[in-house]
Structure formats: C-alpha cells, structure tokens
Amino acid sequence: MVSFKKDNCKGCGLCVDACPKQILRVAPDQINKKGHHPAECVDQEKCIACAFCAMMCPDCVITVERK
Amino acid sequence: MVVFEKPHALTDVPMHYCPGCLHGIVHRLVAEVIDELGIEGKTIGIAPVGCSVMAYNYFNCDMIEAAHGRAPAVATGVKRADPENHIVFTYQGDGDLASIGMAETVHAAARNENITVIFINNAIYGMTGGQMAPTSLPGQVTQTSPYGRDPKLCGYPVRVCEMLSELEGPEYLERVTVADVKNVRNAKKAIKKAFQNQIDGKGFSLIEVVSTCPTNWGMTPQKAIDWLKENMLAYYPLGVYKDRSAAKEEAK
Numbered sequence: 655m656v657s658f659k660k661d662n663c664k665g666c667g668l669c670v671d672a673c674p675k676q677i678l679r680v681a682p683d684q685i686n687k688k689g690h691h692p693a694e695c696v697d698q699e700k701c702i703a704c705a706f707c708a709m710m711c712p713d714c715v716i717t718v719e720r721k
Numbered sequence: 722m723v724v725f726e727k728p729h730a731l732t733d734v735p736m737h738y739c740p741g742c743l744h745g746i747v748h749r750l751v752a753e754v755i756d757e758l759g760i761e762g763k764t765i766g767i768a769p770v771g772c773s774v775m776a777y778n779y780f781n782c783d784m785i786e787a788a789h790g791r792a793p794a795v796a797t798g799v800k801r802a803d804p805e806n807h808i809v810f811t812y813q814g815d816g817d818l819a820s821i822g823m824a825e826t827v828h829a830a831a832r833n834e835n836i837t838v839i840f841i842n843n844a845i846y847g848m849t850g851g852q853m854a855p856t857s858l859p860g861q862v863t864q865t866s867p868y869g870r871d872p873k874l875c876g877y878p879v880r881v882c883e884m885l886s887e888l889e890g891p892e893y894l895e896r897v898t899v900a901d902v903k904n905v906r907n908a909k910k911a912i913k914k915a916f917q918n919q920i921d922g923k924g925f926s927l928i929e930v931v932s933t934c935p936t937n938w939g940m941t942p943q944k945a946i947d948w949l950k951e952n953m954l955a956y957y958p959l960g961v962y963k964d965r966s967a968a969k970e971e972a973k
Contacts (some may be wrong), residue, residue: 661735664740664741665740666740666741666942667881667941667942667943668741668942668943668946671943672901672902673893702967703724705724706902708725708901709725709746709902709906710746710905711741711745711746712738712741712742712744712745712746713735713736713738713745714727714731714745714749716725717723717725717726717727718724718726719722719723719724720722720724721724
C-alpha cells in the first residue's frame with residue numbers, strides 16, 4: 655500500500671504516470687497547505703508495492719509498504 | 722514491511738523546487754547512497770548557487786555554501802584538509818558548473834581531486850528566470866534567445882562529460898538521466914560508484930544528470946520529460962565517458 659505526506663505534495667503527477675496499475679490520481683477535490691492538488695491512491699487493494707511512484711516522486715512524499 | 726521510505730540523510734524540510742522539478746529525485750538518490758554507504762557522519766556537501774542553492778537545508782550531513790561556481794575549489798580545500806576522514810561532494814547545476822564555474826571544474830578534474838561532483842544539466846538558468854545557459858540546445862527558446870538559440874551568434878552548447886574525458890586527470894565520468902524509473906535506477910548506480918571511487922581514493926568522479934525545468938521550459942512536468950527524451954538525449958547521449966580503473970583492468 656502507498657501513503658502520501660499530502661501537505662508536502664506539489665501535485666506534479668509524475669507518480670501518476672509511473673504507476674503500472676494506474677491507481678493513482680491528482681485529487682481534483684482536495685487542496686493541501688501549499689495550495690496544490692495532492693496525489694492520492696484510489697484503490698489500495700490493487701497496489702503491488704513496486705515503489706515506481708516513490709522512485710519518481712521529486713518531493714519524497716510517498717512511503718510504500720507491503721502487507 | 723516497508724518497501725520504500727524517505728532516506729535518513731534527507732531532512733524533513735519541504736523542498737522549495739517547482740512541481741515536477743527533478744532536483745528532488747537526484748537529492749534523494751544522493752541521500753540513499755549516503756545511507757547505503759554509511760557515511761552520513763563524515764560526509765560534507767558543497768551547495769552551489771542556482772536553484773539548488775538551498776540544498777544545505779535538505780541534507781542531514783554537514784553542508785557548506787560556496788560562492789557561485791566555486792564548489793569544486795571549496796571541495797578541494799575541504800578534502801585536502803582532512804582526506805582520510807571526510808567524504809566531499811558538490812551538487813551543481815549547469816549555470817554554476819558549466820558557466821561561471823567552468824575553470825574550477827576543469828582544473829579540479831585535471832588535478833584529479835578526490836571529490837565527487839553531481840552535475841544537473843537542464844539546459845537553462847532556472848533560478849534567475851529561464852535565461853540561455855551554456856548547455857541550452859541550438860534552437861531552444863529561452864528568455865534571452867526568444868527566437869531560439871542561434872549557434873552562429875551564441876555558439877554551440879557545451880558537452881561537459883565529453884570535454885572532460887579528453888583530460889588525463891578524471892577517474893570517472895558518466896552521463897545519466899532521471900526521466901523514468903529505469904534511468905533513476907541507473908543514475909543511483911552511477912552516483913554510488915562516484916562515492917565509492919572517492920572512498921577508495923581513486924579520484925575525481927563527475928556524474929552529469931540530464932534533468933528538466935518544467936517552469937522555464939514552459940511545459941507540464943510530463944511534457945518536459947517527453948521533451949527531454951526527444952531533444953536533450955539526442956544532444957547529450959547517456960553513457961560512461963571515462964572509467965580509468967576499468968580501462969586499466971582491461972589493459973591487463
């Protein structure tokens with residue numbers, strides 16, 4: 655599963671492009687402290703913990719765990 | 722079980738870089754390498770002038786801020802003062818390393834100083850608002866070349882790795898990029914080798930990272946990465962440009 659430090663996210667969307675399962679998105683209905691739309695995971699069950707998103711995140715906001 | 726988390730050598734300070742700027746990835750790779758080699762306590766980083774001027778806030782190791790372009794000269798002093806106990810790296814952009822700091826870079830390489838240089842090449846001056854850099858591509862539109870860079874007027878971009886590879890001095894020169902996951906992995910390997918070379922006392926290692934500047938290129942982060950792959954990599958081919966130890970091994 656993936657978790658985000660939402661307030662540090664700048665909503666660049668590089669994680670969204672990197673995800674092979676296409677379960678990430680830039681949340682259109684949220685705004686964080688910095689004023690950006692943060693990234694979020696829409697289906698944790700489908701996450702395969704490949705950490706591609708975390709590897710492409712320039713702001714190191716993503717932690718990836720395997721159950 | 723945690724598969725991926727922020728490396729310890731990176732602080733919790735939120736980075737000031739623009740959304741989608743690849744500086745953050747390179748910062749993280751350097752921090753991961755410092756963690757893996759277990760050298761956080763004895764590493765000294767030299768921050769440049771440019772977008773990464775505040776790199777000293779983001780690394781947990783000791784950092785020094787150098788005058789514009791003089792990071793390799795400061796690193797030389799720090800390394801020579803206590804060569805056994807310090808690992809010294811500089812982190813520089815193209816405006817810092819390839820423009821005002823060209824002399825320091827070339828001479829540090831020629832002297833084969835035992836330091837590690839991380840060089841971010843994004844073909845534009847980021848911090849000052851997108852002016853033409855020595856690495857801007859022919860035809861590239863910037864603030865100071867609104868009709869595209871004209872090589873007849875402004876000359877041709879500098880390929881730093883190729884240029885330094887002609888010198889006798891440097892130990893290791895490699896050009897990598899961080900545009901996708903595969904290349905991020907390769908970049909980390911290269912950065913790790915550059916630090917390992919210094920630990921082994923082999924000498925000057927420079928890793929050039931081809932990067933983007935979505936803000937000043939006037940693109941979304943995704944489009945900037947596509948532009949990088951299409952245009953930047955054609956002019957700046959990836960690869961190892963010099964590996965003296967490997968060449969010596971082969972000669973045997």
